[in-house]
Amino acid sequence: MSNIVEFHKVSKRYDGGREALAEISFALGQGELAFLTGHSGAGKSTLLKLIALIERPTRGQIIVNGKNLATIRRGQIPKLRQGLGIIFQNYALLNDRSVFDNVAMPLIFRGLPLDTVGRRVRGALDIVGLLHKERAMPLTLSGGEQQRVGIARAVVSRPQLLLADEPTANLDPDLAVDIMRLFGRLNEVGVSVLVASHAFELISRMKRRIIHLEEGRVVSSTPAETQ
């Protein structure tokens, strides 16, 4: 199995002097679903930010989908992000636009014909079970529904890699399980998924690989079959 993400001795030190990641090396295989866990400040979010080029590493090499991120210039970052699906803890929806418009946004960047946009947006909303809410405004939805809109937006452009940063942190336990199962279903159709979550009990039940971070270092990487 080839890797979609590779970290080679990657370190990240923020301007304030705090070292968020220290010589991390790991790989995420194509079509793999893995969880990043660890306490707050362990470096989970920083790791995802490095993959999405929200931050640049201080040292080391990161390869995403065969591309060395160090060679990507500022103007090429949007292209890289268009190939990713990113899901945020706070949903990051545009509240003055409908559910449909939010989900359609990544397709509009690409200038796809409107009928294609409509078909794919409805397909994505169907996957997350929100087809009946396409005209609703985000603030009229529950937290779980808003997070599912965020997931629909992340998958609508059919990314090869899905990154989720604490996607269940603001949700009650039942909704959190639903969301994690949704990631499992997306993974079954071939999408690679990397989820950062501190909800260890919840992710243990998913029986997938868990990468445990502590103070910016990988302290364990438990294969899925041992769960």
Add this chain to the structure above:
Amino acid sequence: MAGSQRTAERRTGRRTSPLRESIVGYAREHLRVLLFTLRRLVKNPGGSLLTAAAIGITLALPAGLHLVLQNVSLLSYSWESSVQASLFLRDTVSNAEGEALARELTRREGVANATYISREKALAEFRQLSGFGEALDVLQENPLPAVIVVRPHTDHGPQQIDQLVRELGDLPSVDQARLDTAWLERLYAILDIVQLAVQIIGGLLALAIIITVGNTIRLDIQSRREEIVVLKLIGATDAFIRRPFLYTGTCFGLLGGILAWLLVSLGLWTLSSPVEKLASLYQSNYQLSGFGFGPSLALLGGAMLLGWIGSWWTVARHLGEIEPR
């Protein structure tokens, strides 16, 4: 994507070229942004109108001054057409030679017409107009020379007229050539200064419009900071994010331009009646001239360009500062 294109081709029964597809996509995207921008402006009519009003009033000043200058220039052309030169002929030139010279001058380039006034006719006119009839009877001989009155072409400027009169003054039959254009030259000099002042004021006010639009767009960018961060996170290019702001600035410019046009036209309409009344007192049918089609388009186009520059300048400065963290 390729699959959906093939489906579309099967449905329409024709192949779509990649170039045509990208042009259609580009046009569709711009139409989408235009409609989005107009919706946003309509949603906030108060703020939009205030910005447009500020631009309109700022633009109306140089546009109005330009129009005033244009009207004064038109008026000066009509004064210029009344300019005439007097060629005083030598005493040795006979009436037949004088008349022949006048006919010859009429055919000369730059001369609209030339009229010969003989010494006898000049004396008769002087006797009639001056009221010195009896005093003139005392004189042994006619002191007045024969004159050719030359009216230059109206499309000749002051310098060309000067040159023409100098050339006519050098003719062998001409003793002296006189042209009183000093007052017209002074007027042109004043108009040149005023025109330069209008250009300087126009330039400064254009800068003010750029700053006004830029500031409005800067506030818009700040109020949409979170939206910009989200768009960048999900892969929007700077061009995509910039586009609605550029359209907003251009729309402000257009609205301001329309308002300026209306304000200046209203001012012109208000002044036209008193000006016509004043002109009639001088036996003139002079009328104020308004914006033609071309200048109107130039005003609107210029206003849109200033709006675009103001928004582009601001977006270029501030968009790079907003990055996901």
